[in-house]
Amino acid sequence: MKIKHIDHIGVAVKSIEQAGKFYTEMLGLGIEDVENVIEQKVNVAFIPITDSEVELLESTDPDGPVAKYIDSRGEGVQHIAFRVENIEEALEELKEKGVRLIDQAPRKGAGGAKIAFIHPKETNGVLVEICER
Numbered sequence: 001m002k003i004k005h006i007d008h009i010g011v012a013v014k015s016i017e018q019a020g021k022f023y024t025e026m027l028g029l030g031i032e033d034v035e036n037v038i039e040q041k042v043n044v045a046f047i048p049i050t051d052s053e054v055e056l057l058e059s060t061d062p063d064g065p066v067a068k069y070i071d072s073r074g075e076g077v078q079h080i081a082f083r084v085e086n087i088e089e090a091l092e093e094l095k096e097k098g099v100r101l102i103d104q105a106p107r108k109g110a111g112g113a114k115i116a117f118i119h120p121k122e123t124n125g126v127l128v129e130i131c132e133r
Helices: 016-026 065-073 087-096
Strands: 003-013 033-037 042-049 052-059 076-084 114-118 128-132
Touching (some): 052 065
Parallel strands (some): 076 128
């Protein structure tokens, strides 16, 4: 598996508008776009920083995964995503190594990416995403 770099850090927030103020007003960064990802019940705000991004994740449904995350752990870093050269090959390699996966095959993510998640029990409690753009 070839990991290119950290693609993004996903931050679960109750409100993109409220949380985004820190990144825009205090850090001087810009929100490039906000996208609704219906399948994941989330709005995603993209804040680019060099080759990576911070993604603010705001639930659109009280039963969505981000809402459940906030209910159990509060707002904060929800996942870290590594960009891979070929997500299908990466998933096959992880399966061969016996790594427990949430996604057995890639699915559509924000920004047109193909994504898959590794189970946090494999990564010391960190939700890890692999993605291909």
